[in-house]
Amino acid sequence: MADLNELYDAILNGNAKKAYAATEAALAAGVQPMDLISGSMVPAMDEVGRLFEEEEYFVPELLLAGRAMKSAMELLRPRMVASGEKLSAKVVIGTVKGDLHDIGKNIVGSMLEGSGFEVVDLGTDVSPEAFVAAVEERKPQFVCMSALLTVTMPSMKTTIDALNNAGLRTRVKVLIGGAPVTMQYAKEIGADGYSENASGAVGLVRSLLVS
Numbered sequence: 001m002a003d004l005n006e007l008y009d010a011i012l013n014g015n016a017k018k019a020y021a022a023t024e025a026a027l028a029a030g031v032q033p034m035d036l037i038s039g040s041m042v043p044a045m046d047e048v049g050r051l052f053e054e055e056e057y058f059v060p061e062l063l064l065a066g067r068a069m070k071s072a073m074e075l076l077r078p079r080m081v082a083s084g085e086k087l088s089a090k091v092v093i094g095t096v097k098g099d100l101h102d103i104g105k106n107i108v109g110s111m112l113e114g115s116g117f118e119v120v121d122l123g124t125d126v127s128p129e130a131f132v133a134a135v136e137e138r139k140p141q142f143v144c145m146s147a148l149l150t151v152t153m154p155s156m157k158t159t160i161d162a163l164n165n166a167g168l169r170t171r172v173k174v175l176i177g178g179a180p181v182t183m184q185y186a187k188e189i190g191a192d193g194y195s196e197n198a199s200g201a202v203g204l205v206r207s208l209l210v211s
């Protein structure tokens, strides 16, 4: 039986080597990538966030935990990306302007790829103009935006406005997510959907594709 606490502790302590080794061991024991993400990795990052709020952790600890999470994701990503046939939908994804958090966005991107969608990842700190340019050039059916900071959430609205002004809004479905984002906010800014996690994001894309 794989010890999932090891991965949780390694991320909490910001130990990238241990996180990698614990992930390797869990995969060898047959644990599924998504079970590792939702059972150990996300709860560990939530605890890191709580400790940061309590001022027991500071930015260096956040960085180390983020690095540990990324080293585990290195092993999980190839397993999440399906080798199967691509579905006929393209998704442009990015973290909005001013925001450097990309762990959740990367999980959503990997899950979408793993479900057969073509994913164009614009990275972090993506301006509304860059989203618009990507929609013009890559012609996706979906735009996925991620924000982890309350101060960067308004950039989601600015991006939707920019898509509107460029006459592109009706060509794409816009999905938003990230810890501070809510369904209510999605409705307020005129997004087409919101999900609180990566598997929900895949479900949303699938359901909007057939609707």
Ligand code: B12
Residues within 6 Å of the ligand: 042, 045, 046, 047, 048, 049, 050, 052, 053, 059, 062, 063, 065, 066, 067, 098, 099, 100, 101, 102, 103, 104, 105, 107, 108, 144, 145, 146, 147, 148, 149, 150, 151, 175, 176, 177, 178, 179, 180, 194, 195, 196, 197, 198, 199, 200, 201
């Ligand atoms: C790791 C981390 C960092 C790392 C990021 C590393 C990286 N490469 O991403 C670093 C150190 C860089 C960092 C920096 C900062 N951070 Co920080 N960070 C975190 C932390 C601890 C974890 C975030 C994370 O990765 N969670 C795990 C992932 C898997 O969850 P997720 O991102 O929510 O994604 C899931 C869902 O939301 C959803 N989802 C995500 N995106 C999308 C998109 C779509 C379309 C859909 C449908 C779904 C979806 O699916 C994902 C998978 O299930 C959070 C605390 C927390 N619990 O969120 C603070 C937190 C987000 N950070 C915070 C702060 C304040 C900062 C700084 C301002 C600190 C500082 N003083 O410098 C800077 C800002 C830098 C910047 N400009 O962006 C605050 C934000 C407070 C607020 N309300 O605005 C938090 C909440 C900590 C806290 N409790 O105070 N941070």
